[in-house]
Amino acid sequence: MTEIKVETCSLKNQLEETLQRNRLLQEELDATNIGLLALTMELEEKNEEVQSITQQLWQVARMVTMGELAASIAHELNNPLATVSLRVESLANKLPPEDPKQKALQIISQEVERMGALVKKLLNFSRRGQRKVTTVDVCREIEHAIELIYYQLRKNRITVRRDYQAELPLIHADSQELLQLFLNLFTNASDAMPQGGTLTIRVYEGHTDTDCVAIEIADTGMGIQPDDLAKVMDPFFTTKPVGKGTGLGLSICRHIVREHQGLITIASEVGKGATVFIKLPMIKESGHTSSQGVSPIK
Ligand SMILES: Nc1ncnc2c1ncn2[C@@H]1O[C@H](COP(=O)(O)OP(=O)(O)OP(=O)(O)O)[C@@H](O)[C@H]1O
Ligand SMILES: [Mg+2]
Known part of the structure:
Protein backbone atom coordinates (compact mmCIF):
# COMPACT_ATOMS: atom_id res chain seq x y z
CA MET A 1 0.00 0.00 0.00
CA THR A 2 2.73 2.41 1.08
CA GLU A 3 4.66 1.49 -2.04
CA ILE A 4 1.70 2.36 -4.26
CA LYS A 5 1.36 5.72 -2.45
CA VAL A 6 5.06 6.49 -2.96
CA GLU A 7 4.76 5.49 -6.62
CA THR A 8 1.69 7.72 -7.08
CA CYS A 9 3.45 10.62 -5.41
CA SER A 10 6.48 10.23 -7.64
CA LEU A 11 4.26 9.99 -10.74
CA LYS A 12 2.45 13.18 -9.64
CA ASN A 13 5.77 14.92 -9.21
CA GLN A 14 6.89 13.78 -12.63
CA LEU A 15 3.62 14.98 -14.13
CA GLU A 16 4.05 18.38 -12.41
CA GLU A 17 7.57 18.61 -13.77
CA THR A 18 6.44 17.62 -17.25
CA LEU A 19 3.62 20.17 -17.14
CA GLN A 20 6.03 22.85 -15.91
CA ARG A 21 8.47 21.94 -18.70
CA ASN A 22 5.60 22.08 -21.18
CA ARG A 23 4.59 25.53 -19.95
CA LEU A 24 8.18 26.75 -20.29
CA LEU A 25 8.46 25.26 -23.76
CA GLN A 26 5.14 26.88 -24.73
CA GLU A 27 6.39 30.25 -23.44
CA GLU A 28 9.62 29.82 -25.40
CA LEU A 29 7.62 28.88 -28.47
CA ASP A 30 5.40 31.95 -28.06
CA ALA A 31 8.45 34.18 -27.67
CA THR A 32 10.05 32.60 -30.76
CA ASN A 33 6.82 33.13 -32.69
CA ILE A 34 6.72 36.79 -31.71
CA GLY A 35 10.39 37.10 -32.71
CA LEU A 36 9.65 35.43 -36.04
CA LEU A 37 6.74 37.77 -36.67
CA ALA A 38 8.90 40.81 -35.95
CA LEU A 39 11.62 39.38 -38.21
CA THR A 40 9.09 38.78 -41.00
CA MET A 41 7.84 42.35 -40.71
CA GLU A 42 11.40 43.67 -40.75
CA LEU A 43 12.17 41.53 -43.80
CA GLU A 44 9.08 42.86 -45.56
CA GLU A 45 10.17 46.44 -44.80
CA LYS A 46 13.71 45.74 -46.07
CA ASN A 47 12.27 44.11 -49.15
CA GLU A 48 10.21 47.23 -49.87
CA GLU A 49 13.34 49.36 -49.33
CA VAL A 50 15.34 47.19 -51.76
CA GLN A 51 12.54 47.46 -54.32
CA SER A 52 12.40 51.24 -53.98
CA ILE A 53 16.22 51.58 -54.27
CA THR A 54 16.20 49.27 -57.30
CA GLN A 55 13.63 51.51 -58.95
CA GLN A 56 15.72 54.59 -58.15
CA LEU A 57 18.83 52.91 -59.57
CA TRP A 58 16.93 52.20 -62.78
CA GLN A 59 15.98 55.86 -62.85
CA VAL A 60 19.67 56.83 -62.45
CA ALA A 61 20.61 54.41 -65.22
CA ARG A 62 17.96 56.01 -67.48
CA MET A 63 19.34 59.45 -66.67
CA VAL A 64 22.89 58.32 -67.50
CA THR A 65 21.58 57.12 -70.86
CA MET A 66 19.75 60.44 -71.33
CA GLY A 67 23.00 62.25 -70.48
CA GLU A 68 24.89 60.24 -73.07
CA LEU A 69 22.13 60.90 -75.57
CA ARG A 127 33.27 64.50 -71.06
CA ARG A 128 34.27 64.03 -67.44
CA GLY A 129 37.65 62.52 -66.89
CA GLN A 130 40.12 63.01 -64.10
CA ARG A 131 39.51 65.73 -61.50
CA LYS A 132 41.22 68.90 -62.61
CA VAL A 133 41.85 71.43 -59.88
CA THR A 134 42.76 74.91 -61.08
CA THR A 135 42.46 78.49 -59.87
CA VAL A 136 38.80 79.35 -60.29
CA ASP A 137 36.59 82.40 -60.15
CA VAL A 138 33.38 81.20 -58.42
CA CYS A 139 31.16 83.87 -60.00
CA ARG A 140 32.27 82.84 -63.48
CA GLU A 141 31.23 79.24 -62.80
CA ILE A 142 27.90 80.45 -61.42
CA GLU A 143 27.35 82.45 -64.62
CA HIS A 144 28.16 79.35 -66.74
CA ALA A 145 25.58 77.35 -64.81
CA ILE A 146 22.93 80.10 -65.17
CA GLU A 147 23.60 80.19 -68.91
CA LEU A 148 23.08 76.42 -69.19
CA ILE A 149 19.74 76.44 -67.36
CA TYR A 150 18.60 79.86 -68.50
CA TYR A 151 15.81 78.43 -70.67
CA GLN A 152 14.35 76.46 -67.75
CA LEU A 153 14.48 79.52 -65.47
CA ARG A 154 12.82 81.71 -68.08
CA LYS A 155 10.12 79.08 -68.71
CA ASN A 156 9.32 79.03 -64.97
CA ARG A 157 9.28 82.86 -64.88
CA ILE A 158 12.14 83.02 -62.41
CA THR A 159 14.04 86.25 -61.94
CA VAL A 160 17.73 85.88 -61.13
CA ARG A 161 19.19 88.42 -58.70
CA ARG A 162 22.95 88.58 -58.37
CA ASP A 163 24.76 90.11 -55.45
CA TYR A 164 28.45 89.46 -56.06
CA GLN A 165 31.04 91.22 -53.94
CA ALA A 166 33.60 92.98 -56.11
CA GLU A 167 37.16 91.65 -56.39
CA LEU A 168 36.49 88.30 -54.80
CA PRO A 169 39.47 86.06 -54.12
CA LEU A 170 39.96 83.00 -56.29
CA ILE A 171 39.67 79.44 -55.02
CA HIS A 172 41.26 76.11 -55.89
CA ALA A 173 38.56 73.98 -57.49
CA ASP A 174 37.55 71.63 -60.25
CA SER A 175 35.46 73.94 -62.44
CA GLN A 176 33.37 71.07 -63.88
CA GLU A 177 32.46 69.92 -60.40
CA LEU A 178 31.50 73.47 -59.40
CA LEU A 179 29.35 73.69 -62.52
CA GLN A 180 27.63 70.44 -61.52
CA LEU A 181 27.15 71.80 -57.97
CA PHE A 182 25.49 75.01 -59.14
CA LEU A 183 23.42 73.26 -61.82
CA ASN A 184 21.97 70.87 -59.21
CA LEU A 185 21.18 73.72 -56.82
CA PHE A 186 19.62 75.97 -59.48
CA THR A 187 17.54 73.04 -60.78
CA ASN A 188 16.24 72.37 -57.26
CA ALA A 189 15.41 76.07 -56.82
CA SER A 190 13.65 76.13 -60.17
CA ASP A 191 11.65 72.97 -59.31
CA ALA A 192 10.62 74.59 -56.02
CA MET A 193 9.19 77.62 -57.85
CA PRO A 194 6.85 76.21 -60.53
CA GLN A 195 4.72 79.39 -60.33
CA GLY A 196 7.74 81.67 -60.73
CA GLY A 197 9.75 83.54 -58.14
CA THR A 198 13.18 84.95 -57.42
CA LEU A 199 16.50 83.18 -57.27
CA THR A 200 19.00 85.28 -55.33
CA ILE A 201 22.68 84.44 -55.52
CA ARG A 202 25.04 86.14 -53.08
CA VAL A 203 28.78 85.64 -53.17
CA TYR A 204 31.06 87.32 -50.66
CA GLU A 205 34.24 86.93 -48.65
CA GLY A 206 33.71 85.23 -45.29
CA HIS A 207 36.13 85.62 -42.42
CA THR A 208 34.33 83.93 -39.52
CA ASP A 209 36.28 80.75 -38.67
CA THR A 210 38.30 80.34 -41.83
CA ASP A 211 38.89 82.65 -44.77
CA CYS A 212 36.45 81.52 -47.39
CA VAL A 213 34.29 82.44 -50.33
CA ALA A 214 30.70 82.24 -49.11
CA ILE A 215 27.87 81.51 -51.50
CA GLU A 216 24.16 81.79 -50.70
CA ILE A 217 21.55 80.48 -53.11
CA ALA A 218 18.07 81.53 -51.99
CA ASP A 219 14.74 80.84 -53.64
CA THR A 220 11.19 81.97 -52.91
CA GLY A 221 9.73 78.50 -53.48
CA MET A 222 7.64 76.07 -51.49
CA GLY A 223 10.36 75.40 -48.90
CA ILE A 224 11.24 72.15 -47.12
CA GLN A 225 9.18 70.45 -44.39
CA PRO A 226 11.06 70.62 -41.03
CA ASP A 227 11.04 66.78 -40.78
CA ASP A 228 12.68 66.51 -44.21
CA LEU A 229 15.38 69.10 -43.62
CA ALA A 230 17.81 66.63 -42.00
CA LYS A 231 17.26 64.08 -44.79
CA VAL A 232 17.48 66.16 -47.98
CA MET A 233 21.19 65.46 -48.48
CA ASP A 234 20.78 61.70 -47.98
CA PRO A 235 21.24 59.71 -51.19
CA PHE A 236 17.91 58.82 -52.83
CA PHE A 237 15.82 61.11 -50.63
CA THR A 238 13.30 62.81 -52.89
CA THR A 239 9.81 64.27 -52.60
CA LYS A 240 9.50 64.50 -56.38
CA PRO A 241 7.29 62.11 -58.34
CA VAL A 242 8.74 58.90 -59.80
CA GLY A 243 10.55 59.72 -63.00
CA LYS A 244 11.21 63.33 -61.97
CA GLY A 245 13.83 63.15 -59.22
CA THR A 246 16.43 60.56 -58.28
CA GLY A 247 17.19 62.15 -54.91
CA LEU A 248 20.89 62.23 -55.74
CA GLY A 249 21.32 65.95 -56.52
CA LEU A 250 22.03 67.26 -53.03
CA SER A 251 24.11 64.25 -51.97
CA ILE A 252 26.33 64.88 -55.01
CA CYS A 253 26.50 68.57 -54.00
CA ARG A 254 27.61 67.60 -50.48
CA HIS A 255 30.24 65.27 -51.92
CA ILE A 256 31.59 67.98 -54.24
CA VAL A 257 31.74 70.61 -51.47
CA ARG A 258 33.52 68.14 -49.15
CA GLU A 259 36.02 67.32 -51.92
CA HIS A 260 36.79 71.04 -51.92
CA GLN A 261 37.25 71.06 -48.11
CA GLY A 262 34.15 73.21 -47.83
CA LEU A 263 30.88 73.23 -45.97
CA ILE A 264 27.29 73.10 -47.21
CA THR A 265 24.12 73.66 -45.16
CA ILE A 266 20.52 74.28 -46.03
CA ALA A 267 17.83 76.30 -44.23
CA SER A 268 14.20 76.70 -45.10
CA GLU A 269 10.84 78.05 -44.04
CA VAL A 270 7.85 76.23 -45.48
CA GLY A 271 5.98 78.44 -47.94
CA LYS A 272 8.74 81.05 -47.99
CA GLY A 273 11.64 79.28 -49.66
CA ALA A 274 14.99 77.63 -49.07
CA THR A 275 18.55 78.90 -48.87
CA VAL A 276 21.68 76.86 -49.46
CA PHE A 277 24.83 78.14 -47.77
CA ILE A 278 28.22 77.08 -49.09
CA LYS A 279 31.66 77.98 -47.84
CA LEU A 280 34.71 77.19 -49.95
CA PRO A 281 38.18 77.86 -48.57
CA MET A 282 40.17 80.67 -50.15
CA ILE A 283 43.64 80.12 -51.48
CA LYS A 284 46.15 81.13 -48.83
CA GLU A 285 49.01 83.35 -49.86
CA SER A 286 51.57 81.37 -47.86
CA GLY A 287 52.06 79.45 -44.62
CA HIS A 288 51.04 76.01 -43.45
CA THR A 289 48.30 74.81 -45.70
CA SER A 290 47.07 71.51 -47.04
CA SER A 291 48.39 70.13 -50.33
CA GLN A 292 45.86 72.21 -52.28
CA GLY A 293 46.91 75.45 -50.59
CA VAL A 294 43.73 75.72 -48.56
CA SER A 295 42.63 74.92 -45.02
CA PRO A 296 39.53 72.76 -44.67
CA ILE A 297 36.42 74.45 -43.24
CA LYS A 298 35.01 72.72 -40.18
N1 LIG B 1 15.37 74.59 -53.10
C1 LIG B 1 14.57 73.64 -52.61
N2 LIG B 1 13.30 73.94 -52.20
C2 LIG B 1 12.49 72.98 -51.71
N3 LIG B 1 12.83 71.69 -51.56
C3 LIG B 1 14.07 71.33 -51.94
C4 LIG B 1 15.00 72.27 -52.48
N4 LIG B 1 16.15 71.62 -52.76
C5 LIG B 1 15.95 70.33 -52.41
N5 LIG B 1 14.71 70.15 -51.93
C6 LIG B 1 14.12 68.89 -51.41
O1 LIG B 1 15.17 67.97 -51.23
C7 LIG B 1 14.91 66.78 -51.98
C8 LIG B 1 16.23 66.18 -52.41
O2 LIG B 1 16.86 67.02 -53.36
P1 LIG B 1 17.88 66.39 -54.39
O3 LIG B 1 18.38 67.47 -55.25
O4 LIG B 1 18.87 65.58 -53.65
O5 LIG B 1 16.99 65.35 -55.19
P2 LIG B 1 15.82 65.67 -56.24
O6 LIG B 1 15.88 67.10 -56.66
O7 LIG B 1 14.55 65.19 -55.64
O8 LIG B 1 16.20 64.71 -57.43
P3 LIG B 1 17.46 64.90 -58.45
O9 LIG B 1 18.22 66.10 -58.01
O10 LIG B 1 18.26 63.66 -58.28
O11 LIG B 1 16.83 65.03 -59.76
C9 LIG B 1 13.97 67.21 -53.09
O12 LIG B 1 13.18 66.15 -53.57
C10 LIG B 1 13.13 68.27 -52.39
O13 LIG B 1 12.13 67.68 -51.61
MG1 LIG C 1 17.73 67.91 -57.32
Whole structure:
Protein backbone atom coordinates (compact mmCIF):
# COMPACT_ATOMS: atom_id res chain seq x y z
CA MET A 1 0.00 0.00 0.00
CA THR A 2 2.73 2.41 1.08
CA GLU A 3 4.66 1.49 -2.04
CA ILE A 4 1.70 2.36 -4.26
CA LYS A 5 1.36 5.72 -2.45
CA VAL A 6 5.06 6.49 -2.96
CA GLU A 7 4.76 5.49 -6.62
CA THR A 8 1.69 7.72 -7.08
CA CYS A 9 3.45 10.62 -5.41
CA SER A 10 6.48 10.23 -7.64
CA LEU A 11 4.26 9.99 -10.74
CA LYS A 12 2.45 13.18 -9.64
CA ASN A 13 5.77 14.92 -9.21
CA GLN A 14 6.89 13.78 -12.63
CA LEU A 15 3.62 14.98 -14.13
CA GLU A 16 4.05 18.38 -12.41
CA GLU A 17 7.57 18.61 -13.77
CA THR A 18 6.44 17.62 -17.25
CA LEU A 19 3.62 20.17 -17.14
CA GLN A 20 6.03 22.85 -15.91
CA ARG A 21 8.47 21.94 -18.70
CA ASN A 22 5.60 22.08 -21.18
CA ARG A 23 4.59 25.53 -19.95
CA LEU A 24 8.18 26.75 -20.29
CA LEU A 25 8.46 25.26 -23.76
CA GLN A 26 5.14 26.88 -24.73
CA GLU A 27 6.39 30.25 -23.44
CA GLU A 28 9.62 29.82 -25.40
CA LEU A 29 7.62 28.88 -28.47
CA ASP A 30 5.40 31.95 -28.06
CA ALA A 31 8.45 34.18 -27.67
CA THR A 32 10.05 32.60 -30.76
CA ASN A 33 6.82 33.13 -32.69
CA ILE A 34 6.72 36.79 -31.71
CA GLY A 35 10.39 37.10 -32.71
CA LEU A 36 9.65 35.43 -36.04
CA LEU A 37 6.74 37.77 -36.67
CA ALA A 38 8.90 40.81 -35.95
CA LEU A 39 11.62 39.38 -38.21
CA THR A 40 9.09 38.78 -41.00
CA MET A 41 7.84 42.35 -40.71
CA GLU A 42 11.40 43.67 -40.75
CA LEU A 43 12.17 41.53 -43.80
CA GLU A 44 9.08 42.86 -45.56
CA GLU A 45 10.17 46.44 -44.80
CA LYS A 46 13.71 45.74 -46.07
CA ASN A 47 12.27 44.11 -49.15
CA GLU A 48 10.21 47.23 -49.87
CA GLU A 49 13.34 49.36 -49.33
CA VAL A 50 15.34 47.19 -51.76
CA GLN A 51 12.54 47.46 -54.32
CA SER A 52 12.40 51.24 -53.98
CA ILE A 53 16.22 51.58 -54.27
CA THR A 54 16.20 49.27 -57.30
CA GLN A 55 13.63 51.51 -58.95
CA GLN A 56 15.72 54.59 -58.15
CA LEU A 57 18.83 52.91 -59.57
CA TRP A 58 16.93 52.20 -62.78
CA GLN A 59 15.98 55.86 -62.85
CA VAL A 60 19.67 56.83 -62.45
CA ALA A 61 20.61 54.41 -65.22
CA ARG A 62 17.96 56.01 -67.48
CA MET A 63 19.34 59.45 -66.67
CA VAL A 64 22.89 58.32 -67.50
CA THR A 65 21.58 57.12 -70.86
CA MET A 66 19.75 60.44 -71.33
CA GLY A 67 23.00 62.25 -70.48
CA GLU A 68 24.89 60.24 -73.07
CA LEU A 69 22.13 60.90 -75.57
CA ALA A 70 22.25 64.63 -74.83
CA ALA A 71 26.03 64.60 -75.35
CA SER A 72 25.73 62.84 -78.70
CA ILE A 73 22.97 65.24 -79.82
CA ALA A 74 25.16 68.16 -78.76
CA HIS A 75 27.99 66.66 -80.78
CA GLU A 76 25.76 66.21 -83.84
CA LEU A 77 24.55 69.82 -83.55
CA ASN A 78 28.09 71.09 -84.11
CA ASN A 79 28.08 70.43 -87.87
CA PRO A 80 24.74 72.05 -88.78
CA LEU A 81 25.62 75.02 -86.58
CA ALA A 82 28.93 75.47 -88.40
CA THR A 83 27.08 75.29 -91.77
CA VAL A 84 24.51 77.92 -90.71
CA SER A 85 27.31 80.14 -89.44
CA LEU A 86 29.23 79.89 -92.74
CA ARG A 87 26.11 80.51 -94.87
CA VAL A 88 25.15 83.56 -92.85
CA GLU A 89 28.67 84.91 -93.13
CA SER A 90 28.72 84.39 -96.88
CA LEU A 91 25.28 86.04 -97.29
CA ALA A 92 26.43 89.01 -95.19
CA ASN A 93 29.54 89.34 -97.36
CA LYS A 94 27.44 89.39 -100.54
CA LEU A 95 25.17 92.18 -99.29
CA PRO A 96 26.28 95.83 -99.13
CA PRO A 97 27.07 96.92 -95.53
CA GLU A 98 24.17 99.42 -95.49
CA ASP A 99 21.59 96.77 -96.53
CA PRO A 100 18.79 96.55 -93.87
CA LYS A 101 19.06 92.71 -93.98
CA GLN A 102 22.54 92.99 -92.44
CA LYS A 103 21.00 93.59 -89.00
CA ALA A 104 18.91 90.39 -89.18
CA LEU A 105 21.95 88.41 -90.36
CA GLN A 106 24.00 89.81 -87.51
CA ILE A 107 21.35 88.67 -85.00
CA ILE A 108 21.25 85.16 -86.56
CA SER A 109 25.04 85.02 -86.41
CA GLN A 110 25.08 86.04 -82.72
CA GLU A 111 22.41 83.49 -81.82
CA VAL A 112 24.24 80.72 -83.70
CA GLU A 113 27.38 81.66 -81.80
CA ARG A 114 25.45 81.44 -78.52
CA MET A 115 24.12 77.99 -79.47
CA GLY A 116 27.66 76.90 -80.36
CA ALA A 117 28.94 78.04 -76.97
CA LEU A 118 26.15 76.14 -75.20
CA VAL A 119 26.89 72.97 -77.17
CA LYS A 120 30.58 73.31 -76.29
CA LYS A 121 29.78 73.66 -72.59
CA LEU A 122 27.44 70.69 -72.68
CA LEU A 123 30.14 68.59 -74.34
CA ASN A 124 32.79 69.69 -71.84
CA PHE A 125 30.41 68.85 -69.02
CA SER A 126 29.64 65.36 -70.31
CA ARG A 127 33.27 64.50 -71.06
CA ARG A 128 34.27 64.03 -67.44
CA GLY A 129 37.65 62.52 -66.89
CA GLN A 130 40.12 63.01 -64.10
CA ARG A 131 39.51 65.73 -61.50
CA LYS A 132 41.22 68.90 -62.61
CA VAL A 133 41.85 71.43 -59.88
CA THR A 134 42.76 74.91 -61.08
CA THR A 135 42.46 78.49 -59.87
CA VAL A 136 38.80 79.35 -60.29
CA ASP A 137 36.59 82.40 -60.15
CA VAL A 138 33.38 81.20 -58.42
CA CYS A 139 31.16 83.87 -60.00
CA ARG A 140 32.27 82.84 -63.48
CA GLU A 141 31.23 79.24 -62.80
CA ILE A 142 27.90 80.45 -61.42
CA GLU A 143 27.35 82.45 -64.62
CA HIS A 144 28.16 79.35 -66.74
CA ALA A 145 25.58 77.35 -64.81
CA ILE A 146 22.93 80.10 -65.17
CA GLU A 147 23.60 80.19 -68.91
CA LEU A 148 23.08 76.42 -69.19
CA ILE A 149 19.74 76.44 -67.36
CA TYR A 150 18.60 79.86 -68.50
CA TYR A 151 15.81 78.43 -70.67
CA GLN A 152 14.35 76.46 -67.75
CA LEU A 153 14.48 79.52 -65.47
CA ARG A 154 12.82 81.71 -68.08
CA LYS A 155 10.12 79.08 -68.71
CA ASN A 156 9.32 79.03 -64.97
CA ARG A 157 9.28 82.86 -64.88
CA ILE A 158 12.14 83.02 -62.41
CA THR A 159 14.04 86.25 -61.94
CA VAL A 160 17.73 85.88 -61.13
CA ARG A 161 19.19 88.42 -58.70
CA ARG A 162 22.95 88.58 -58.37
CA ASP A 163 24.76 90.11 -55.45
CA TYR A 164 28.45 89.46 -56.06
CA GLN A 165 31.04 91.22 -53.94
CA ALA A 166 33.60 92.98 -56.11
CA GLU A 167 37.16 91.65 -56.39
CA LEU A 168 36.49 88.30 -54.80
CA PRO A 169 39.47 86.06 -54.12
CA LEU A 170 39.96 83.00 -56.29
CA ILE A 171 39.67 79.44 -55.02
CA HIS A 172 41.26 76.11 -55.89
CA ALA A 173 38.56 73.98 -57.49
CA ASP A 174 37.55 71.63 -60.25
CA SER A 175 35.46 73.94 -62.44
CA GLN A 176 33.37 71.07 -63.88
CA GLU A 177 32.46 69.92 -60.40
CA LEU A 178 31.50 73.47 -59.40
CA LEU A 179 29.35 73.69 -62.52
CA GLN A 180 27.63 70.44 -61.52
CA LEU A 181 27.15 71.80 -57.97
CA PHE A 182 25.49 75.01 -59.14
CA LEU A 183 23.42 73.26 -61.82
CA ASN A 184 21.97 70.87 -59.21
CA LEU A 185 21.18 73.72 -56.82
CA PHE A 186 19.62 75.97 -59.48
CA THR A 187 17.54 73.04 -60.78
CA ASN A 188 16.24 72.37 -57.26
CA ALA A 189 15.41 76.07 -56.82
CA SER A 190 13.65 76.13 -60.17
CA ASP A 191 11.65 72.97 -59.31
CA ALA A 192 10.62 74.59 -56.02
CA MET A 193 9.19 77.62 -57.85
CA PRO A 194 6.85 76.21 -60.53
CA GLN A 195 4.72 79.39 -60.33
CA GLY A 196 7.74 81.67 -60.73
CA GLY A 197 9.75 83.54 -58.14
CA THR A 198 13.18 84.95 -57.42
CA LEU A 199 16.50 83.18 -57.27
CA THR A 200 19.00 85.28 -55.33
CA ILE A 201 22.68 84.44 -55.52
CA ARG A 202 25.04 86.14 -53.08
CA VAL A 203 28.78 85.64 -53.17
CA TYR A 204 31.06 87.32 -50.66
CA GLU A 205 34.24 86.93 -48.65
CA GLY A 206 33.71 85.23 -45.29
CA HIS A 207 36.13 85.62 -42.42
CA THR A 208 34.33 83.93 -39.52
CA ASP A 209 36.28 80.75 -38.67
CA THR A 210 38.30 80.34 -41.83
CA ASP A 211 38.89 82.65 -44.77
CA CYS A 212 36.45 81.52 -47.39
CA VAL A 213 34.29 82.44 -50.33
CA ALA A 214 30.70 82.24 -49.11
CA ILE A 215 27.87 81.51 -51.50
CA GLU A 216 24.16 81.79 -50.70
CA ILE A 217 21.55 80.48 -53.11
CA ALA A 218 18.07 81.53 -51.99
CA ASP A 219 14.74 80.84 -53.64
CA THR A 220 11.19 81.97 -52.91
CA GLY A 221 9.73 78.50 -53.48
CA MET A 222 7.64 76.07 -51.49
CA GLY A 223 10.36 75.40 -48.90
CA ILE A 224 11.24 72.15 -47.12
CA GLN A 225 9.18 70.45 -44.39
CA PRO A 226 11.06 70.62 -41.03
CA ASP A 227 11.04 66.78 -40.78
CA ASP A 228 12.68 66.51 -44.21
CA LEU A 229 15.38 69.10 -43.62
CA ALA A 230 17.81 66.63 -42.00
CA LYS A 231 17.26 64.08 -44.79
CA VAL A 232 17.48 66.16 -47.98
CA MET A 233 21.19 65.46 -48.48
CA ASP A 234 20.78 61.70 -47.98
CA PRO A 235 21.24 59.71 -51.19
CA PHE A 236 17.91 58.82 -52.83
CA PHE A 237 15.82 61.11 -50.63
CA THR A 238 13.30 62.81 -52.89
CA THR A 239 9.81 64.27 -52.60
CA LYS A 240 9.50 64.50 -56.38
CA PRO A 241 7.29 62.11 -58.34
CA VAL A 242 8.74 58.90 -59.80
CA GLY A 243 10.55 59.72 -63.00
CA LYS A 244 11.21 63.33 -61.97
CA GLY A 245 13.83 63.15 -59.22
CA THR A 246 16.43 60.56 -58.28
CA GLY A 247 17.19 62.15 -54.91
CA LEU A 248 20.89 62.23 -55.74
CA GLY A 249 21.32 65.95 -56.52
CA LEU A 250 22.03 67.26 -53.03
CA SER A 251 24.11 64.25 -51.97
CA ILE A 252 26.33 64.88 -55.01
CA CYS A 253 26.50 68.57 -54.00
CA ARG A 254 27.61 67.60 -50.48
CA HIS A 255 30.24 65.27 -51.92
CA ILE A 256 31.59 67.98 -54.24
CA VAL A 257 31.74 70.61 -51.47
CA ARG A 258 33.52 68.14 -49.15
CA GLU A 259 36.02 67.32 -51.92
CA HIS A 260 36.79 71.04 -51.92
CA GLN A 261 37.25 71.06 -48.11
CA GLY A 262 34.15 73.21 -47.83
CA LEU A 263 30.88 73.23 -45.97
CA ILE A 264 27.29 73.10 -47.21
CA THR A 265 24.12 73.66 -45.16
CA ILE A 266 20.52 74.28 -46.03
CA ALA A 267 17.83 76.30 -44.23
CA SER A 268 14.20 76.70 -45.10
CA GLU A 269 10.84 78.05 -44.04
CA VAL A 270 7.85 76.23 -45.48
CA GLY A 271 5.98 78.44 -47.94
CA LYS A 272 8.74 81.05 -47.99
CA GLY A 273 11.64 79.28 -49.66
CA ALA A 274 14.99 77.63 -49.07
CA THR A 275 18.55 78.90 -48.87
CA VAL A 276 21.68 76.86 -49.46
CA PHE A 277 24.83 78.14 -47.77
CA ILE A 278 28.22 77.08 -49.09
CA LYS A 279 31.66 77.98 -47.84
CA LEU A 280 34.71 77.19 -49.95
CA PRO A 281 38.18 77.86 -48.57
CA MET A 282 40.17 80.67 -50.15
CA ILE A 283 43.64 80.12 -51.48
CA LYS A 284 46.15 81.13 -48.83
CA GLU A 285 49.01 83.35 -49.86
CA SER A 286 51.57 81.37 -47.86
CA GLY A 287 52.06 79.45 -44.62
CA HIS A 288 51.04 76.01 -43.45
CA THR A 289 48.30 74.81 -45.70
CA SER A 290 47.07 71.51 -47.04
CA SER A 291 48.39 70.13 -50.33
CA GLN A 292 45.86 72.21 -52.28
CA GLY A 293 46.91 75.45 -50.59
CA VAL A 294 43.73 75.72 -48.56
CA SER A 295 42.63 74.92 -45.02
CA PRO A 296 39.53 72.76 -44.67
CA ILE A 297 36.42 74.45 -43.24
CA LYS A 298 35.01 72.72 -40.18
N1 LIG B 1 15.37 74.59 -53.10
C1 LIG B 1 14.57 73.64 -52.61
N2 LIG B 1 13.30 73.94 -52.20
C2 LIG B 1 12.49 72.98 -51.71
N3 LIG B 1 12.83 71.69 -51.56
C3 LIG B 1 14.07 71.33 -51.94
C4 LIG B 1 15.00 72.27 -52.48
N4 LIG B 1 16.15 71.62 -52.76
C5 LIG B 1 15.95 70.33 -52.41
N5 LIG B 1 14.71 70.15 -51.93
C6 LIG B 1 14.12 68.89 -51.41
O1 LIG B 1 15.17 67.97 -51.23
C7 LIG B 1 14.91 66.78 -51.98
C8 LIG B 1 16.23 66.18 -52.41
O2 LIG B 1 16.86 67.02 -53.36
P1 LIG B 1 17.88 66.39 -54.39
O3 LIG B 1 18.38 67.47 -55.25
O4 LIG B 1 18.87 65.58 -53.65
O5 LIG B 1 16.99 65.35 -55.19
P2 LIG B 1 15.82 65.67 -56.24
O6 LIG B 1 15.88 67.10 -56.66
O7 LIG B 1 14.55 65.19 -55.64
O8 LIG B 1 16.20 64.71 -57.43
P3 LIG B 1 17.46 64.90 -58.45
O9 LIG B 1 18.22 66.10 -58.01
O10 LIG B 1 18.26 63.66 -58.28
O11 LIG B 1 16.83 65.03 -59.76
C9 LIG B 1 13.97 67.21 -53.09
O12 LIG B 1 13.18 66.15 -53.57
C10 LIG B 1 13.13 68.27 -52.39
O13 LIG B 1 12.13 67.68 -51.61
MG1 LIG C 1 17.73 67.91 -57.32
